[in-house]
Amino acid sequence: MSTTAQTPFEPKTSTGRITNFVDERVGGSGMLREFGRKVFPDHWSFMFGEVALYSFVILLLSGTFLTLFFDPSMAETHYNGSYVPLKGLEMSVAYDSTLNISFDVRGGLIMRQVHHWAALLFVAAVSVHMLRVFFTGAFRKPRELNWVVGGVLLILSMAEGFTGYSLPDDLLSGNGLRIIDGVIMAIPVVGTYISFFLFGGEFPGTAIISRLYMFHIMLIPAMILLMIAIHLFMVVVHKHTQYPGPGRNDRNVVGYPLGPVYAAKAGGFFFIVFGVIALVSAFFTINPIWNYGPYDPSPISAGTQPDWYIGWVDGALRLMPGWLFNIPLEWHIPFPWGVNTLTLNVLLPALVPAGIVFTLLFAYPWIERWVTRDDREHHVLDRPRNAPTRTAIGVAGFIFYCVMWAAASSDLIATHFEVSLNDVTYWLRALFFIGPILGFIISKRVSLALQRKDREIALHGRETGRIVRLPHGEYQEMHAQLDDYKRYKLVGYESPLAEEGIPNENGIVTKTEKRRAALSRFFFEDRVAPATQAELTAGHEHHEAIEAGEEAKPVSRY
Amino acid sequence: MKALSQKRRHPLAAVALLVLGLMLTGGLYAVVTTVNQAKADSSTFTSEQVQQGEKLFVANCATCHGLGASGTGNGPSLAGVGAAAVSFQVGTGRMPLQMQGPQAREKPVQFNPDQTTELAAYVATLGDGPALPEAQYLDGKGDAAVGGELFRVNCAMCHNAAAAGGALTRGKFAPALAGVSNQHMYEAMVTGPQNMPVFNDANITPEGKRDIITFLNTIEKQGSPGGAALGSLGPVSEGLFLWTAVLGVIIGFTVWLTSRTS
Numbered sequence: 032m033s034t035t036a037q038t039p040f041e042p043k044t045s046t047g048r049i050t051n052f053v054d055e056r057v058g059g060s061g062m063l064r065e066f067g068r069k070v071f072p073d074h075w076s077f078m079f080g081e082v083a084l085y086s087f088v089i090l091l092l093s094g095t096f097l098t099l100f101f102d103p104s105m106a107e108t109h110y111n112g113s114y115v116p117l118k119g120l121e122m123s124v125a126y127d128s129t130l131n132i133s134f135d136v137r138g139g140l141i142m143r144q145v146h147h148w149a150a151l152l153f154v155a156a157v158s159v160h161m162l163r164v165f166f167t168g169a170f171r172k173p174r175e176l177n178w179v180v181g182g183v184l185l186i187l188s189m190a191e192g193f194t195g196y197s198l199p200d201d202l203l204s205g206n207g208l209r210i211i212d213g214v215i216m217a218i219p220v221v222g223t224y225i226s227f228f229l230f231g232g233e234f235p236g237t238a239i240i241s242r243l244y245m246f247h248i249m250l251i252p253a254m255i256l257l258m259i260a261i262h263l264f265m266v267v268v269h270k271h272t273q274y275p276g277p278g279r280n281d282r283n284v285v286g287y288p289l290g291p292v293y294a295a296k297a298g299g300f301f302f303i304v305f306g307v308i309a310l311v312s313a314f315f316t317i318n319p320i321w322n323y324g325p326y327d328p329s330p331i332s333a334g335t336q337p338d339w340y341i342g343w344v345d346g347a348l349r350l351m352p353g354w355l356f357n358i359p360l361e362w363h364i365p366f367p368w369g370v371n372t373l374t375l376n377v378l379l380p381a382l383v384p385a386g387i388v389f390t391l392l393f394a395y396p397w398i399e400r401w402v403t404r405d406d407r408e409h410h411v412l413d414r415p416r417n418a419p420t421r422t423a424i425g426v427a428g429f430i431f432y433c434v435m436w437a438a439a440s441s442d443l444i445a446t447h448f449e450v451s452l453n454d455v456t457y458w459l460r461a462l463f464f465i466g467p468i469l470g471f472i473i474s475k476r477v478s479l480a481l482q483r484k485d486r487e488i489a490l491h492g493r494e495t496g497r498i499v500r501l502p503h504g505e506y507q508e509m510h511a512q513l514d515d516y517k518r519y520k521l522v523g524y525e526s527p528l529a530e531e532g533i534p535n536e537n538g539i540v541t542k543t544e545k546r547r548a549a550l551s552r553f554f555f556e557d558r559v560a561p562a563t564q565a566e567l568t569a570g571h572e573h574h575e576a577i578e579a580g581e582e583a584k585p586v587s588r589y
Numbered sequence: 590m591k592a593l594s595q596k597r598r599h600p601l602a603a604v605a606l607l608v609l610g611l612m613l614t615g616g617l618y619a620v621v622t623t624v625n626q627a628k629a630d631s632s633t634f635t636s637e638q639v640q641q642g643e644k645l646f647v648a649n650c651a652t653c654h655g656l657g658a659s660g661t662g663n664g665p666s667l668a669g670v671g672a673a674a675v676s677f678q679v680g681t682g683r684m685p686l687q688m689q690g691p692q693a694r695e696k697p698v699q700f701n702p703d704q705t706t707e708l709a710a711y712v713a714t715l716g717d718g719p720a721l722p723e724a725q726y727l728d729g730k731g732d733a734a735v736g737g738e739l740f741r742v743n744c745a746m747c748h749n750a751a752a753a754g755g756a757l758t759r760g761k762f763a764p765a766l767a768g769v770s771n772q773h774m775y776e777a778m779v780t781g782p783q784n785m786p787v788f789n790d791a792n793i794t795p796e797g798k799r800d801i802i803t804f805l806n807t808i809e810k811q812g813s814p815g816g817a818a819l820g821s822l823g824p825v826s827e828g829l830f831l832w833t834a835v836l837g838v839i840i841g842f843t844v845w846l847t848s849r850t851s
Contacts, residue, residue: 115807330742331746
């Protein structure tokens with residue numbers, strides 16, 4: 032670089048001169064050289080973060096269009112648009128303008144549907160991305176903070192989604208707000224005051240839509256953008272993770288450089304995501320607000336649910352009984368200043384499951400780090416089966432979430448599977464407690480079984496189904512050995528041993544250390560050791576005599 | 590007038606006033622509530638229809654409802670249910686009942702329209718009840734917007750705002766309303782079949798019922814403005830569609846993009 036700077040570069044074409052002019056002033060080529068050589072490993076499961084990012088870009092674009100026509104006012108008006116079944120009805124200006132976007136603004140309905148479908152896809156992509164990161168152990172050092180940023184992004188996207196869901200001021204969104212209002216009012220002592228503060232008086236008031244609008248189009252998107260910037264910055268700093276394989280280790284990244292292959296692929300992928308969303312929006316209705324009618328606190332429609340990402344909290348509310356055996360969960364406690372209500376049947380389901388899920392989610396990288404005392408950097412991912420306890424914890428959490436998620440659609444489960452709504456609720460209540468435990472046990476056993484299968488294949492090769500009779504009359508099935516590359520995948524992982532408590536400098540094993548040892552046993556007591564080199568050699572010698580002919584056959588399993 | 594004002598402090602004046610007031614409100618109430626009174630419109634049926642209806646009843650219905658429709662352990666008495674109830678229950682195939690269960694299910698209709706009318710004629714003679722609706726309320730030419738509002742306030746909590754149906758407790762449900770004839774809608778409102786409440790003429794006027802029917806006809810005819818409606822079941826079907834179809838397609842593309850040609 033220093034040598035070329037001495038002799039001024041003379042571009043020959045006009046394009047070259049313009050490019051050079053810009054480059055000399057902003058230093059674009061340096062950035063391009065740096066970013067263009069960033070390497071991305073090839074795996075489909077690495078693409079969900081990109082899907083989320085692209086959905087967010089689509090949300091910004093379609094959302095900008097919608098702001099041109101949406102009016103977040105709760106002033107009363109009479110509908111006079113082209114949708115006949117609502118003609119002349121009294122409604123808020125917000126609902127009126129959303130109906131106008133849907134029926135009287137050219138292209139308005141498809142933009143609304145693009146915005147809503149993209150929102151559902153955004154949160155789904157964020158969630159799947161987080162599941163991938165968790166189950167492959169990509170949250171380990173040095174990425175713990177980025178995991179936290181991702182968790183914050185998930186919460187922000189839920190908040191962004193919910194505020195958007197509430198804006199049209201139709202019956203569905205108003206019912207959703209009513210539930211939020213109920214949850215807020217369930218907070219002891221201060222709940223009512225917070226509710227009055229938020230709604231500017233008694234629910235629904237005339238202020239909430241414009242307030243939510245401010246959150247939805249300014250504050251939360253700005254926070255999401257900031258978090259995305261931090262998230263991507265850390266991705267650049269940490270470099271990409273990769274799945275285990277021959278030649279891959281914690282000091283390299285094996286894949287294609289960003290430029291030109293991945294730049295083209297990523298650019299194309301944006302248009303693919305955009306295209307899929309546009310197609311879906313063109314052919315499938317989402318949030319048909321004209322069905323629900325204007326918000327009015329008295330009616331409610333059957334099948335009133337939040338969008339999917341809030342569903343699990345709604346489900347928890349549906350699962351909670353008002354009475355536990357003969358004990359009411361709503362108490363009226365007399366205080367010197369008056370009677371305060373403690374409505375545990377609302378407070379517990381609204382806050383506790385979400386509290387558990389998010390606390391564990393944020394704390395998990397540190398929990399595992401504390402248990403394993405592993406302070407090394409990890410850039411090579413774990414296959415989920417090679418971290419059986421982590422996988423089992425993830426599955427338990429996933430089932431915990433899914434039980435509540437299913438409970439949010441308990442009425443539709445009842446009608447569509449022709450079962451009793453009460454029975455659905457009772458079963459889901461049982462599964463709420465038993466499901467995660469069963470999920471933990473089963474997925475851990477499945478992981479260990481898969482590890483044993485891997486070990487078996489690494490040591491003895493793949494079964495070919497060919498039976499050979501030996502000269503002395505014995506029948507044997509031929510095994511085909513894997514090649515070294517495929518075998519590496521099956522043996523190249525770590526399987527830590529459970530640790531005893533380590534005494535401190537005074538020779539005492541502290542209580543904390545004992546707890547750590549107990550957790551370590553919980554994590555690593557059941558383990559399948561990867562096949563060692565000695566075992567592999569011994570295993571192969573045993574087979575070589577009879578299986579020489581099978582070596583050349585390709586193995587298609589991995 | 591003078592005599593009245595002189596006696597206004599009489600010890601019994603308060604009692605007299607109370608009696609007067611009660612008589613007045615009671616009388617007014619009686620007058621007003623006559624609109625609620627179920628009137629059997631038996632004049633529209635011939636005696637032959639009634640006779641035929643009784644024969645059909647004895648042969649097909651008396652097993653559960655008892656001879657003379659006085660009710661048994663398996664079926665209620667039909668005195669006072671009216672012709673409209675018979676027309677709805679038999680006309681939609683809910684009766685004769687397929688099996689005892691949380692609620693009567695729709696099934697292929699067992700009687701032709703003439704036989705249904707004859708059964709209705711017979712049951713209408715057993716006691717006063719809602720009559721068959723008048724044709725002027727069934728034309729579907731009311732105000733769809735008013736009907737929509739009435740529907741959302743009175744019906745949507747069970748039938749869903751888009752009339753796609755919904756769940757009730759213990760295996761009972763409110764059915765979807767697409768494909769139900771206008772007469773059956775009206776009869777359902779006035780008789781409250783299964784677990785449905787009765788919406789009598791004081792609750793929702795006949796004109797209101799006509800508006801509701803108009804609204805249901807309109808949303809059924811207009812289709813879904815935004816594309817396939819996914820069952821009009823709200824965010825659950827939308828979420829399910831996203832997590833299966835949309836995410837499935839996206840994953841397909843990610844696999845394609847990251848696959849190697851070699």
